[in-house]
Each structure stands twice: as C-alpha cells, then as structure tokens.
Amino acid sequence: MDIPSADAPTPYHHGDLRNALLQAGLELLTEEGAHALSLRAIARRVGVSHAAPYRHFPDKEALLAAIAEQGFLTLATAVRETSAHAPTDPAAQLADVGWAYVQFALQHPAQLRLMFSGVIRTPQAYPNLRMAGEAAFEQLAALLRAGQRAQVIREGDPRQLALAAWALVHGLAVLLIEQQIPPDIGAGFSPEWITRMCGDLL
Amino acid sequence: MDIPSADAPTPYHHGDLRNALLQAGLELLTEEGAHALSLRAIARRVGVSHAAPYRHFPDKEALLAAIAEQGFLTLATAVRETSAHAPTDPAAQLADVGWAYVQFALQHPAQLRLMFSGVIRTPQAYPNLRMAGEAAFEQLAALLRAGQRAQVIREGDPRQLALAAWALVHGLAVLLIEQQIPPDIGAGFSPEWITRMCGDLL
Numbered sequence: 001m002d003i004p005s006a007d008a009p010t011p012y013h014h015g016d017l018r019n020a021l022l023q024a025g026l027e028l029l030t031e032e033g034a035h036a037l038s039l040r041a042i043a044r045r046v047g048v049s050h051a052a053p054y055r056h057f058p059d060k061e062a063l064l065a066a067i068a069e070q071g072f073l074t075l076a077t078a079v080r081e082t083s084a085h086a087p088t089d090p091a092a093q094l095a096d097v098g099w100a101y102v103q104f105a106l107q108h109p110a111q112l113r114l115m116f117s118g119v120i121r122t123p124q125a126y127p128n129l130r131m132a133g134e135a136a137f138e139q140l141a142a143l144l145r146a147g148q149r150a151q152v153i154r155e156g157d158p159r160q161l162a163l164a165a166w167a168l169v170h171g172l173a174v175l176l177i178e179q180q181i182p183p184d185i186g187a188g189f190s191p192e193w194i195t196r197m198c199g200d201l202l
Numbered sequence: 203m204d205i206p207s208a209d210a211p212t213p214y215h216h217g218d219l220r221n222a223l224l225q226a227g228l229e230l231l232t233e234e235g236a237h238a239l240s241l242r243a244i245a246r247r248v249g250v251s252h253a254a255p256y257r258h259f260p261d262k263e264a265l266l267a268a269i270a271e272q273g274f275l276t277l278a279t280a281v282r283e284t285s286a287h288a289p290t291d292p293a294a295q296l297a298d299v300g301w302a303y304v305q306f307a308l309q310h311p312a313q314l315r316l317m318f319s320g321v322i323r324t325p326q327a328y329p330n331l332r333m334a335g336e337a338a339f340e341q342l343a344a345l346l347r348a349g350q351r352a353q354v355i356r357e358g359d360p361r362q363l364a365l366a367a368w369a370l371v372h373g374l375a376v377l378l379i380e381q382q383i384p385p386d387i388g389a390g391f392s393p394e395w396i397t398r399m400c401g402d403l404l
Binding site: 033035109110113116117118121123133134137159160163164166167168169170171172174175177178179180181182184185193197200201 | 235237311312315318319320325335336339361362365366368369370371372373374376377379380381382383384386387395399402403
C-alpha cells in the first residue's frame with residue numbers, strides 16, 4: 001500500500017481507494033477514537049471527495065467493521081508467521097504467538113478495542129468480519145493440535161484449549177492497554193511470564 | 203436506593219441525588235452506549251433540573267468514572283460474598299469468584315466495557331476509580347494467599363497468580379459478551395469449565 005501521509009494528502013493510487021480509506025480510518029481511530037470518526041474526515045485525509053468513500057462503504061459502521069476485520073487478518077498473519085519461526089517446537093511457537101498478540105494490542109490499542117468492545121453495534125451484518133475472527137481462532141487451534149501431536153500440549157479438545165489460551169492472552173492484553181495492572185506486577189511482565197502461564201494452562 | 207423508574211420520573215429523595223444520577227446513568231449507558239450519554243438526559247430521567255447533576259459531577263466523564271468505580275465495587279463485593287460461601291475451600295471459592303465475574307459481565311456488559319475499554323480518556327484524573335480497581339484486585343490476591351496457606355494453590359507470588367487468574371476470566375468474559383466464541387465451544391461453557399481452567403493455571 002502507498003498511503004498518503006496525514007500531513008500531505010495526495011490522491012490515492014488508482015484501484016487502491018479502499019485500502020487508503022482503511023488506513024486513514026485506522027489512523028483517525030487511533031488519534032480520536034471510534035466515535036469521533038466520520039467518512040467525511042477520512043475522505044479529507046485521503047484527499048478524495050466526500051462522496052468517494054461511499055463507493056466502498058455504505059456507512060461509517062461498515063468501514064469500522066472492515067478495520068476490525070483487518071485486525072483479525074493481522075492477528076492471523078502474526079500467528080502464522082510467528083509459528084513459522086520455531087517449526088519443530090509448538091510450545092515455543094505458542095509462547096511466541098501469545099507475545100505477538102500482546103504486542104499487537106500494545107501497538108494497536110484502538111484497533112483491538114474496535115474488535116472487542118461492542119463499538120460495532122451489528123457485527124452480524126458483516127460476515128467477512130466473523131469469518132476473519134473464526135479463521136484466526138482456527139489457526140490457533142491448529143497450532144494446539146500440532147502441539148498435541150508432538151506431545152508437548154496436554155490432551156483434550158484442542159479448540160477448548162485454544163479458547164483458554166486466547167482468553168488468557170486477550171485478558172492480559174486488555175488489562176495492559178487499559179492500564180489496569182498494578183505497576184509492580186506489570187514490571188514483571190515478559191515473554192517468559194506468558195510462556196509460563198500458557199504452559200501451565202496447556 | 204429508591205430510584206425513580208424511567209417511565210414515571212419522580213423527584214429523588216433528599217440526599218440521594220448522586221446515587222439516582224449514577225443509576226440513571228447506568229441505565230442509559232446500557233440502553234444507548236457511553237457516547238450517546240449526556241448529563242442532560244440523565245437529569246431528565248431522574249426528574250431534576252439540567253443544572254442539578256453538576257452539584258455532583260463537573261462533566262460527563264466524571265459521571266462515567268463514577269459508574270466504572272461502582273462496577274469495581276460491585277466486583278469486589280461479589281468476590282467477598284462469593285468467597286464467603288465456601289469459607290474452608292479456597293479452590294471452590296476461586297471457581298465461584300470466576301463464575302461470578304463472568305455473570306457480572308453478562309449482566310452488565312455496558313458497565314464492563316466502560317471499566318475496560320478506554321472510554322474514560324483520563325482515568326488518572328479519578329483516584330477513587332483507581333483505588334476501587336486496586337481494592338478488587340487485592341481482594342482476589344488475598345483469596346489466592348488463603349489458598350496457598352491451605353495448600354490448594356501452588357506456590358509463587360500470589361499477586362502474579364491473581365493477575366493470571368484475572369486475565370483468564372476477564373478474557374473469557376470479554377470474548378463472551380462480544381460474541382467472539384465459536385458457538386460449538388460456547389455451548390460447553392460452564393462453571394466447571396472455569397474451575398478446570400483456573401485449576402490448571404493455579
């Protein structure tokens with residue numbers, strides 16, 4: 001993607017309008033929150049007419065849903081790439097994936113909130129959003145299955161285990177970005193800590 | 203509290219205005235979300251003048267912070283009362299507390315989002331909010347300490363363990379209320395499941 005910067009908006013490249021709108025939407029989301037966002041402000045940042053966004057998104061909520069969908073795709077990619085780092089060690093992969101999840105949250109708190117905070121009032125209206133979420137989850141479950149085959153993950157329904165691991169890491173990510181963790185404990189927070197906790201759970 | 207209903211607002215009881223505003227704020231939060239909320243709408247629901255809320259809250263964010271603070275107080279009360287049910291069995295207490303947390307989330311999703319979704323932009327401006335959150339956390343840590351004394355919880359820093367348990371249950375609560383859990387897994391969700399997961403973690 002070649003996205004115009006906020007300071008010097010330039011016309012988007014032909015055919016790239018949808019991505020340019022998503023990128024500008026994510027920037028504005030981060031800067032001002034979901035409720036301050038408008039298709040008009042996004043159009044302004046991209047440097048297109050006020051009507052242009054409607055070619056791709058019928059309304060603001062549809063654009064928010066697409067940004068949330070992108071978040072799940074980013075997470076799924078992180079799971080896939082991180083787990084490729086240690087292809088013969090599923091336990092290490094899982095710890096890396098947990099850490100990657102927390103890093104995603106710390107780097108994109110506004111996007112994580114959008115994905116998981118009820119901001120999108122009718123998520124059922126966006127099947128692609130649901131599918132992206134499910135795909136990310138199934139990628140995690142596949143990792144657990146591989147761990148079970150390698151006998152480094154305990155027996156049991158891998159999707160139930162995936163839910164527990166996801167809940168643990170998601171909870172940590174939320175508590176971190178919302179600054180709910182007492183500072184003396186937060187200071188002890190590290191990949192090793194996640195590894196240990198996930199290890200105990202799995 | 204004797205709170206006027208939404209249908210037939212009546213003047214609040216003398217001295218009870220703050221609670222009446224909080225209760226009406228929580229109702230409107232649940233019905234319409236944080237961003238649709240205004241002190242004016244809350245005053246209307248309580249049946250007082252538009253100026254009256256300012257006796258207790260300088261602005262809308264201060265009222266939101268007080269509702270979030272109430273949420274932490276409710277959670278701390280749930281921890282205390284639930285753990286009193288099985289005073290000699292800290293493991294059962296912990297499972298009950300986890301389940302109570304999930305129930306709180308399912309019953310008060312808007313309040314949980316308010317407490318943990320970055321809606322309050324300057325939480326550091328509300329020391330009571332921070333203290334209520336810390337008190338709820340320390341109550342959980344105390345429960346883990348009791349479990350360690352009874353040798354049903356493994357050794358280690360009880361506050362680190364409390365963070366792990368909190369993260370797991372908070373993550374589950376969020377994924378449940380945001381309908382992110384695949385239906386076939388969500389159906390298997392129960393107090394026993396939480397017990398097992400917390401048990402493995404602790």
